[in-house]
Amino acid sequence: MIRIAVIDDHPALRAGLRTVIDAEPGLVFVGESAGDEESVWPLLRRTEPDLILLDYHLPHGDGLQLCHRIKRQLPVPKTPKVLVYSAYASPELSLPAALAGADGVVDKGLAARELFEAIRLVHRGERLLGDPSQTVVRSELERLEERDRALVGLLLNGAGDAEAAEALQMEPSEVQHATLRILGTLRAQVPTGAS
Amino acid sequence: MPHTRWQTRRRLIEGDATPWLALLVAARAMATAVAIGLIVLEPTVDSTLLVLTAYGAISAAVIATMPRVRQSPVFWALDSAAALGCVLASGDWRSPFYVLWLTTLALPAVMLPLRQAIWLAIAAPLIYLSLGLFGGPAPGALRPITSETLVIHLLLPPVVVAGLGYATAALQRAQEERTRRERLAIEAERRRIAWELHDSAKQRLHAAHLLVSSLHGRVAPELVPAVERASVELESAAADMDTSLAELRSPLEGRPLHTALEARARELVTDGGPTITVRGEAPPLPPLVAAHAYRIVSEALTNALRHAEATTIDVTLERTPGGLRIGVADDGRGLPETHRPHATGILAMQSRAESIGARLVVASRDGQPGTRVLVDLPAGAPRPQGATA
Numbered sequence: 001m002i003r004i005a006v007i008d009d010h011p012a013l014r015a016g017l018r019t020v021i022d023a024e025p026g027l028v029f030v031g032e033s034a035g036d037e038e039s040v041w042p043l044l045r046r047t048e049p050d051l052i053l054l055d056y057h058l059p060h061g062d063g064l065q066l067c068h069r070i071k072r073q074l075p076v077p078k079t080p081k082v083l084v085y086s087a088y089a090s091p092e093l094s095l096p097a098a099l100a101g102a103d104g105v106v107d108k109g110l111a112a113r114e115l116f117e118a119i120r121l122v123h124r125g126e127r128l129l130g131d132p133s134q135t136v137v138r139s140e141l142e143r144l145e146e147r148d149r150a151l152v153g154l155l156l157n158g159a160g161d162a163e164a165a166e167a168l169q170m171e172p173s174e175v176q177h178a179t180l181r182i183l184g185t186l187r188a189q190v191p192t193g194a195s
Numbered sequence: 196m197p198h199t200r201w202q203t204r205r206r207l208i209e210g211d212a213t214p215w216l217a218l219l220v221a222a223r224a225m226a227t228a229v230a231i232g233l234i235v236l237e238p239t240v241d242s243t244l245l246v247l248t249a250y251g252a253i254s255a256a257v258i259a260t261m262p263r264v265r266q267s268p269v270f271w272a273l274d275s276a277a278a279l280g281c282v283l284a285s286g287d288w289r290s291p292f293y294v295l296w297l298t299t300l301a302l303p304a305v306m307l308p309l310r311q312a313i314w315l316a317i318a319a320p321l322i323y324l325s326l327g328l329f330g331g332p333a334p335g336a337l338r339p340i341t342s343e344t345l346v347i348h349l350l351l352p353p354v355v356v357a358g359l360g361y362a363t364a365a366l367q368r369a370q371e372e373r374t375r376r377e378r379l380a381i382e383a384e385r386r387r388i389a390w391e392l393h394d395s396a397k398q399r400l401h402a403a404h405l406l407v408s409s410l411h412g413r414v415a416p417e418l419v420p421a422v423e424r425a426s427v428e429l430e431s432a433a434a435d436m437d438t439s440l441a442e443l444r445s446p447l448e449g450r451p452l453h454t455a456l457e458a459r460a461r462e463l464v465t466d467g468g469p470t471i472t473v474r475g476e477a478p479p480l481p482p483l484v485a486a487h488a489y490r491i492v493s494e495a496l497t498n499a500l501r502h503a504e505a506t507t508i509d510v511t512l513e514r515t516p517g518g519l520r521i522g523v524a525d526d527g528r529g530l531p532e533t534h535r536p537h538a539t540g541i542l543a544m545q546s547r548a549e550s551i552g553a554r555l556v557v558a559s560r561d562g563q564p565g566t567r568v569l570v571d572l573p574a575g576a577p578r579p580q581g582a583t584a
Contacts, residue, residue, distance in 0.1 A: 010394070016402030020409035087397065091550070108401045109433050111426060112409035135549050139542040 002123045005049035006032045007040060007066070008085065009059050013108075017053065020112045027119065036060055044070065049080050051123055054102075056086035056093070064100040064183050071101040072161075072176060081122050091132040095140050096186040098156055099179060104128030140186055148182050151175065219301055220255045226294040227251030230281075233291035244291075247281045251295050258302070265302060275299040279326060288327035289344060296323075297355055304359035308466065312360030319352035381448065389443040397436050404429040438482060445486040446493075452477035452485045453512055459493055460510065469505045469525070471496065475512035477519055480572070487547045488521060488572060491555065494544050495523040495568040503527025503566060518574040524567040529559040544568070 004027055006017050014032045021029040030047040033039040035058040044052075052070065056063040067082045074080060081103045086093060089107035097105050104122045106115060118128055141149050147168070154164040161179075165172040227248055234244045254274055258265045278296035285292055300319055304312050327348070332338055408426045411419075447455040453476045460471040480488070492510060499508050505527030513520050541557055548555035554571040 010398035010402075012395075012399045012402045013405075016405045020405050023409060023413075087393065087401075108398075109404070109430065111411070111430070112405050113411060115405070133549060135542070135546050139546040142542050 001028055002026060002119060003028050003030045003047065003050045004053060004119065005030050005043060005047055005051075005080070006053045007035050007043075007058075007063075008032075008053070008055035009034045009057075010055075020115075024112075024116055027116065035063075035066070040066070041073075044074060044080070048074075048078055051081040051083060051119060053083050053085050053119075056084050056105075062183060062187055064096050064102065064187070065180050067097075067102050068100040068176075068179060068183060083118060083122050083128075089130070091130060091136045092140065092186075094130045094132040095137055095152075095156075096183055098129050099152060099186070100183055102129070105130060143185060143188075144182060148178060148185075151178055152182060155179065215305075216259060219298070220259045222298045222301070223251055223255035223258070223295070226298050227255070229294050230291035241285075244281075244285055247284055247292070250277055250281060254299075266306065268303070271299070271303045274302075279322070282326065283330045286330070287332045288323070288330055288348070293348060297351060300352055300356050301359060304356040305363045307360070309360050309364040310466075312356055316353040316356035316360070319356060320349040323352060324349060385443045385448070389440050392436060392443070393440055397433065397440075400429060400433045400436065404433060441482040441486065445482050446489050447482070447485055452480060452488060455485075455489055456492055456510055456512075459489070459496065463496055463500060469500065469503075469508050469527075471508045471510065473510045473512075477512050477521075478514065480519070484551045484553075484572060487551045488519075488553070488570060491544045491547050491553075491568075491570055492521060492523055494540055498540050499523065499525040499527060499566065503529075505565060515571070517571065519572040521570040521572070522567060524560060524565060526563070526565040529564055529566050530557070 004021055006014050006021075006029070008014050008017070011034075014034075018029045018032065021027045030049050031043045033043045035055060037060075054063050054067055054070075058066065063084060063086075067084065070082060071079060082101070084093070084097050084100075084102045084105045085108055086105060087108045089105050093105050104118060104127060106118045106128065110118070122128060141152065144152065151164055151168060154167055155161075159167065161172045161175045164170075165175045168175075170178070230248045230251065231245070234240065234248065254277070257270075264270050275296065278292060278299045281292035282288060282290040282296060300315065303315055307315065327345075404426065407422060407429055410422045411426070414422055442449065450458070453473060457473045460473050464471055477485070477488075496508060496510070499505055503525045505525035508523065508525045511520075511522045511524075513522075544557075545555055548570060552573055554569075556567075556569040558567055558569075559565070560567045
């Protein structure tokens with residue numbers, strides 16, 4: 001049984017997801033939120049989902065920053081898997097998604113069975129983050145400051161916040177703030193479908 | 196076509212040419228009529244002068260009918276010189292041809308940039324003053340009937356030229372401002388529509404697609420084709436909407452690539468800055484490809500304007516067997532010695548090019564000063580990665 005919570009600001013999409021997830025054997029829809037602070041945390045504490053389907057474009061904030069906070073605030077073993085659900089799953093999304101600790105990125109245009117497959121793969125522990133080209137990664141890193149680049153390198157190589165903090169002689173809380181800030185910087189670069 | 200401020204100004208005048216031209220021609224006709232009247236009223240009618248008044252009529256006709264001639268500085272100079280010739284021939288600087296000469300200053304006053312028009316406003320009375328001194332009625336002395344005559348003859352040219360020049364400059368600024376506002380308003384409206392489509396209709400489409408596609412394998416065999424079909428249709432509808440959204444958000448605003456680039460070039464030129472030419476035409480392109488190509492070229496233009504110290508920048512669009520090749524070449528100082536291929540601007544262009552399957556080369560020009568940016572768009576360019584799963 002995979003217990004799934006949906007965080008997306010579009011009611012129609014949440015309703016659709018609830019219907020198809022409930023109809024699929026092995027998946028359970030445990031709750032939904034529009035992504036606002038007031039409802040996200042109570043939902044997650046109450047339902048303790050195995051996996052969160054998280055919209056990338058949230059009206060009051062950034063899905064990836066939320067993902068980063070969810071991963072930090074719900075400690076192991078309660079940490080849910082996070083599948084970022086985006087209307088434009090572009091290559092530029094891979095790097096920030098990995099930095100935010102997301103387990104996968106899927107496009108909203110997927111058919112139900114492809115979405116279920118992605119959910120099952122991620123639940124099993126696989127990562128579906130795509131493989132952006134060197135140019136894309138380079139141009140994204142180019143936007144960051146030297147120090148931030150070093151931090152991104154450490155975190156992407158699997159270092160925890162504490163290890164990264166030690167390597168860069170920072171406080172662990174500084175690492176978290178820096179990561180959120182970097183996610184904000186990178187967000188400006190992710191195409192929204194036209195530009 | 197080269198884009199300069201002068202050209203914008205010319206278009207401003209020629210754009211609504213009819214009333215302005217009608218006024219100019221009417222002024223000339225009137226000046227000619229005044230000259231004829233004054234000459235005929237003289238006690239001794241000089242037939243040479245009567246023949247000379249034909250110049251007013253002929254030149255008015257030329258201005259009215261030949262746009263190429265009326266836009267040429269050479270014509271303005273000849274025209275003005277001819278009118279001064281008529282004044283000289285009349286043997287008196289208080290000549291009936293003075294008004295005709297005044298009208299010859301109108302075209303340059305309106306079409307030259309304001310700075311040059313001001314110089315003309317200063318030069319015109321000096322020229323007339325020297326003509327009065329060295330021509331008739333008494334070379335070496337002015338002999339005004341009253342001092343007012345002299346003052347009026349010398350003050351009218353600067354007033355006319357500076358007034359016309361200033362009015363045109365103000366009109367031009369107002370028009371540019373209005374165009375800019377209109378464009379901003381249109382852009383905001385398009386973005387709002389795009390946002391609404393994206394935020395509501397497209398999310399519902401995704402939901403419907405999910406619901407229908409979840410029926411796969413769960414319905415009676417005779418219904419399978421219908422479910423499959425519906426799923427495909429919904430998927431296509433979402434893809435169509437992506438295309439429309441891209442068009443709505445595209446900087447091209449429905450224009451062909453070369454037209455949008457020409458407009459961009461016009462926006463970027465400044466007084467004293469490099470001339471930008473856009474040559475060639477682009478075939479119809481998928482909106483995302485065109486938008487990326489537009490942004491790559493815009494970035495290249497900005498780079499050239501900012502760093503190259505160029506005097507001309509050439510944008511060329513040519514069809515190749517493989518698709519479309521866009522070149523941006525400047526005659527500036529070329530790439531710096533310490534070439535930084537990872538410079539942010541170049542990287543951004545590279546990343547854009549890659550996402551539409553195009554090839555981008557930035558290099559110094561062979562054997563010439565300057566930098567050249569080449570973008571090769573493949574013919575059936577692939578669907579940009581940004582729009583696929």
